[in-house]
Amino acid sequence: xxxxxxxxxxxxxxxxxxxxxxxxxxxxxxxxxxxxxxxxxxxxxxxxxxxxxxxxxxxxxxxxxxxxxxxxxxxxxxxxxxxxxxxxxxxxxxxxxxxxxxxxxxxxxxxxxxxxxxxxxxxxxxxxxxxxxxxxxxxxxxxxxxxxxxxxxxxxxxxxxxxxxxxxxxxxxxxxxxxxxxxxxxxxxxxxxxxxxxxxxxxxxxxxxxxxxxxxxxxxxxxxxxxxxxxxxxxxxxxxxxxxxxxxxxxxx
Ligand code: PGA
Numbered sequence: 001x002x003x004x005x006x007x008x009x010x011x012x013x014x015x016x017x018x019x020x021x022x023x024x025x026x027x028x029x030x031x032x033x034x035x036x037x038x039x040x041x042x043x044x045x046x047x048x049x050x051x052x053x054x055x056x057x058x059x060x061x062x063x064x065x066x067x068x069x070x071x072x073x074x075x076x077x078x079x080x081x082x083x084x085x086x087x088x089x090x091x092x093x094x095x096x097x098x099x100x101x102x103x104x105x106x107x108x109x110x111x112x113x114x115x116x117x118x119x120x121x122x123x124x125x126x127x128x129x130x131x132x133x134x135x136x137x138x139x140x141x142x143x144x145x146x147x148x149x150x151x152x153x154x155x156x157x158x159x160x161x162x163x164x165x166x167x168x169x170x171x172x173x174x175x176x177x178x179x180x181x182x183x184x185x186x187x188x189x190x191x192x193x194x195x196x197x198x199x200x201x202x203x204x205x206x207x208x209x210x211x212x213x214x215x216x217x218x219x220x221x222x223x224x225x226x227x228x229x230x231x232x233x234x235x236x237x238x239x240x241x242x243x244x245x246x247x248x249x250x251x252x253x
Contacts, residue, residue, distance in 0.1 A: 003204070003229050004039060005039070005250065006041070006230040007038060007250060008041045008042070008043065008094075008126060008165075008233065009040075009041070009043065009234075009238075010066060010094060010234050010237060011238060012045075012066065015045055015048055016048070019238070020048060022238065022239060023052050023055040026042070027056055027058075030060055030061070034060045034061075035248075035251035038251075040061050040247060041061060041063060041064045041091065042064065043064035043065060043094050046066070046088075050088040062090075062092060063091065064085075064090050064094065065085035065123070066093070067093070067097070068082040068114055069117065070117045082118045082121035082123050085121070086122055092124045092163075093114075093124075093126070095111050095118060095128070096111030096115075096152050097128045097167075108148055109151070112152050112154050115152065119154070119160050125162050126164070126165055126232065127165070128165045128167050128211070129148040129149045130166055130171075130212070131168055132144075132169045132170060133169070142190075145166060146189065146190065150196075150197040158198050158205070158206045162206065163206070164208050165209040166183075166208060167210075167211035167212045168212050172211070172234065173213070173234060173235060177212060177213050177218060177222070180222065183222060183228060187208050187227035187228055190208060191208060194206060207230060209228070210225075211232030211233065211234070214236060214246065215233075215235070216242055216246055219250070220253060223253050224253040231246065
């Protein structure tokens, strides 16, 4: 059985309108298509999502949001619903990124509600999980990630196409990455945990991305790990050239 693979860029809170030039450059560079079996999306700030979706029209790239509210609409000043993201042309949305868990105190239950909202609106959620450095040092990384993943993923979400991303908090934006063996071990244990909760078939079909300081120089090694089905890329997604190199690295594995 072939799992889907995905390379997704997370621009975080970076990018004014001029940044759309990078999306145009990507669309141009891959006008002949993406490597076989690969899907790719960029998740820009919501302020430029509509422009990004427009720049990607007719290209193999999709647009995504970085977060969504659990509610469809209503009195929630400043929040953006999954329906609104879909209305702007998004097809994906990241939920439960560790920066939102840390900066906004998002719990697994809230992340799960956001993932449900995403699927209700027809978006594919990319559910993020990952341990802190202290949790890894205490030997609890796999247990923490399993617990986050099973509690943040709604029933039926995997069958409906949800994607998960393993992002060790200490590897995000730091230039540090786990060893290839550690990533392989985590992806295997994460898939086992998902299988225990949601069934082995659903877990086997689910793309598990790695995120945290992935860049052109390490992408081929990480993407080649058995059980790693793509990447969630922060800093290295801001430049079309770097993100393009990562996509090309996928094509070599
Ligand atoms: P990074 O971020 O690639 O800049 O480490 C990854 C992420 O947070 O999704």
